[in-house]
Amino acid sequence: MNAILDLVKRPLLVALLLIVGLLLLGEWLSPGFASGQQILRLLIVAALLGIVAAGQNLVILGGREGIDLSVGGVVSLSAIIAGNLMNGADAGIPLAILACVAAGALFGLLNGLGVTLLRIPPLVMTLGMLGVLQGLLVVIRQGIPSGRAAPGLSQFVSQPFLLGLPGIIWLWIAVGVAMALLLNRTIFGQRVYAIGSNEHAAWMAGVPVRLVRIGIFMLSGVFAAIAGICLLGYSGSSFANVGEQYMLPSIIAVVFGGTSLAGGKGGYTGTMAGAFMLVILQSILTTVNIDESGRQMVFGATLLVLMLFYGRGKAMRA
Amino acid sequence: MAAMMTGSTGLKRWVERYPFLPALLILIVLLALNGFYQPRSVSMAGITGLTKTYLALMLLAVAQTYVVYAGDIDLSAGAILSLVNVVIVVLMQHWGGGALSVFGAIGVGLLVGLACGLINGVVVAALRLQAIVATFATSIFFTGLALYVLPVAGTPAPAAFWRTYGGRFLDIPFVFYAVVVLALLLRLLVRMRLSLQLLAVGDDAQRAFQSGLAVTAIRMKGYALCGLFAALAAFCVTGDTASGDPLVGGKMTLFSVAAVVLGGSALAGGYGTVVGSVFGALIIGLINSLVYFVGTPSEWQNLLQGLAILVALMAGVIVGRRARA
Secondary structure (H helix, E strand, O other): OHHHHHHHHHHHHHHHHHHHHHHHHHHHHOOOOOOHHHHHHHHHHHHHHHHHHHHHHHHHHOOOOOOOOOHHHHHHHHHHHHHHHHOOOHHHHHHHHHHHHHHHHHHHHHHHHHHHOOOOOHHHHHHHHHHHHHHHHHHHHHHOOOOEOOHHHHHHHHOEEEOOEEHHHHHHHHHHHHHHHHHHHOHHHHHHHHHHHOHHHHHHOOOOHHHHHHHHHHHHHHHHHHHHHHHHHHHOEOOOOHHHHHHHHHHHHHHHOOOOOOOOOOOHHHHHHHHHHHHHHHHHHHHOOOOHHHHHHHHHHHHHHHHOOOOOOOOOOO | OHHHHHHOHHHHHHHHHOOOHHHHHHHHHHHHHHHHHOHHHHOHHHHHHHHHHHHHHHHHHHHHHHHHHOOOOOOOHHHHHHHHHHHHHHHHHHOOOOHHHHHHHHHHHHHHHHHHHHHHHHHHHHOOOOHHHHHHHHHHHHHHHHHHHOOOOOOEOOHHHHHHHHOEEOOEEHHHHHHHHHHHHHHHHHHOHHHHHHHHHHHOHHHHHHOOOOHHHHHHHHHHHHHHHHHHHHHHHHHHHOEOOOOOOOOHHHHHHHHHHHOOOOOOOOOOOHHHHHHHHHHHHHHHHHHHHOOOOHHHHHHHHHHHHHHHHHHHHHHHHHHHO
16 A cells, blocks of 8 residues: 555655646746736636546546547537527526436447447447537537527636635546545556556456447546536636547646556546646746747657656556 | 348458458448439439548548557547648648648648657657547647647639649549559558557557567557648648638547547557548448438438438447457
């Protein structure tokens, strides 16, 4: 147990130090960057990415080259479903949540079935599903107007809710606690680590490998759907492919959180720090006065440098 | 199809030997269906148009194949394509747009592709970062460079360039010469030691290392080759669109990965063919045109394409696995 704690702790420490460093850098570049209000705004944006990354985290922990490229499509789909069902009225919120979560779970189920029953590699399965989701978005968009967020939802995302923090921050904290409990205190969580580190051994020990993996993909879909609803509240209305921006960054957040892409090692606390770190970095780059090309070059190069701190592969030995 | 495979071991042996056979079969069926719904699509003009549009994706799929051989992946292939596209368009305009400027730009374009490939090779193979996230980071960097070279889409390519690409020599469309050259090039590469070495590394890197292969150098060469083919793909895009666009390749990356899988190569590495990837790219093109020809309402086309590609991907994986089992 101690060994596991150490593994999780170190990348988390790195991420936290980097967060503090980046905040100081931001404050130095543009005074007021690290003020309470600003940090709160950054946290709201990070919560959106962090909730998507929770599902991605589970898929990656489950191993077998686990990766979910369809999360971006689910986020977009959920945002447009929610926008239509609530269409600016609070009364529609419960139904919208229900429908979005069901849609997320359905696409997660399809991914899970493809990966387990047909043994399609997760990358291929979720890549194909992303194409289907993008096509579905076109169909939905042609048929119905894109809809608006309910005022209650927008308030939940941007206005103080409890102790001065907006509801979405509390939601993110709740997701964090739930993930910690799920991974460390439930049989399901132990099984996720088990199939992630050695699927065959887990199967021999009686773990229902397929069911666990299907559950993982369904949870990933559900988390992406929840993030989609929140994204609608954040932006007011949904527009084409809003979710695409979360596809690969959700994977980067997990990696920066210290979870190994090989599966079986890591946790969600680090991922939360990783998501926050990514958002701060992007925000710093928008604050400083350089044009888009320079911003992208610095962002790409910084990501590479930061990756050197995490899980480099082993050197070949004879 | 799966039932058919188990039924005859002879066919299984064929697929084992030529992993692209299922892709070829799907390709022929799609071609027949295209011809059935729109006879003109299989005419000389139709095939020329298809080749002109999808030659870039074929080349990008070939590029992706060489890194997939070694069990790696390149999510920056499309960004490299964009960068080369804007670099050559800007250079050709700068140098006056004559024949000499075209050859000069093509030379620089190949160097840019090679340099990008080497950067990927260094971060993935030498620095040992995970390919999927590291090449995503380099793709952001390359996109930034492309935006620096040409901030907005629109600079036209000189007429000498796209007239050649879309034109004819001795009554035969230029793109068919390009296809023949590509076929010869691929044949040459298949016979080179590097292809086998990449496959060996993808099959089992540890064992390849123990048998004396320079694993790091081989993976880097794979990425370098990928960069070069991405540059070739960029030339085709430039010929087809006749302009520069810093974001033109972004959407093509995932299609190149899909084409590789459709072609029967294993994403885990160690198994596959470049010819299959070329077929895979054509399958994507033919699915797109078939959906249009059967008269699907425009808003349903993307969904139908997505579903057809998903089904083809799953079929490709399952058939490929049965052949190897």
